[in-house]
Amino acid sequence: MSESLHAFALFFSLLNPFLMSIYMLGIIRNSDAKVFNMALIQGSLISFIVFVIFAKTGEAFFNEVLHVRFESFQIFGGIIFLVIGYRYVFEGADTIGVTRGAPSHLAGTIAMPFMIGPGTVSAAVMTGIKLNLMQTMLVIFITLFLSCTLLMLMKYLHDNLQHKHSNYIDLYVDIVGRVAALLIGTIAIDMIVNGVSGIIES
Template sequence: MNDMLSFALLAFTSFFTLINPLGTMPVFLTMTADLDAGHRTRTARKASIVAFITIVIFAFTGQLLFNFFGISVNSFRMVGGVIFFLMGMDMLQARLGKVKVKDSEVHTYVDDISITPLAIPMICGPGALTNAIILMEDANTIPLKVALIASVVLVMVVTYLILYSSNTIIKLLGQTGVNVMMRLMGLIVMVIAVEFFFSGLKPILQDILFKS
């Protein structure tokens, strides 16, 4: 039970920091500025659902991709660690990732922004997909797999609530508060990155030394 709770906490923390719904808020507000409350709510809900489905698909098919391309899990851990570390650096400096879209083009895909760019890649980006594949590989029992999926569901619910309440949250936190939260999450991502990198490097080095 303790192992399952620890794994669930790791999954929730890593997904929440990598998805970074607080960093997505300004983009969400900008791209839904011309929508009424009902359409904005539906956009946030659809984006969260699409992101959840994408993460789950990658979590369960990641190993097949490894086998098809001949990629080792440990190598993927190391690359994932590098990706997370770079993301954490950006977050630590409070650089919000924003989608570059011309004002004249926003209205042409406003009905589809919940899928692109909000769900993919703003909510469900490379970091979250990498995290899903790696954690599913670690989830070697049914309870751990259930804990992983439950954690993703919880993160998506929280993401939806944050986007739904984005106007209020930004007013309460202010730009300074948003930047502080971004930096704190950046630190957590960087710690996770170091853990991932060395958990992949250690078995590779052991294999090299053992063979030699």
């Protein structure tokens, strides 16, 4: 049970809806609620399938298919998240703009790079190693469901409180997002350390 809770905490911190809401702030402001919700669900389904595949194949995908060490992927993923977390803490939402996909492909934009990224893929692989397939699928599903639900709620609040309190909501989300970025940076350092340690031990 503790392994499942640890895996959930890791996934939820990486799929932080507060941080993702900043990443998708332009989409939240400019898209229709129905279009946004559908794209979010599609992006979550894409992410779920990808995470389950990586959790099932584990390190074998990197070692036997790509012929690279999983530790190298951890280090590179950690560096990417470290840069994003560092820049976000000091620059805010503007730093996320360069990582967005094309606005016309909302599901893909939502899925990449924050739902499906080096950090979450690494988390899927590590979760697949520690838990059986059904437990892994349950953890991933619950995490994506909660993140998706909270993002839909944020969209609803933003649309319905737009005229009176939208500035306060945006400010609150920005502050919480900056704090969450500290956690992302911490996880990034841990990924790098684990990758380096794995290479040294091998």
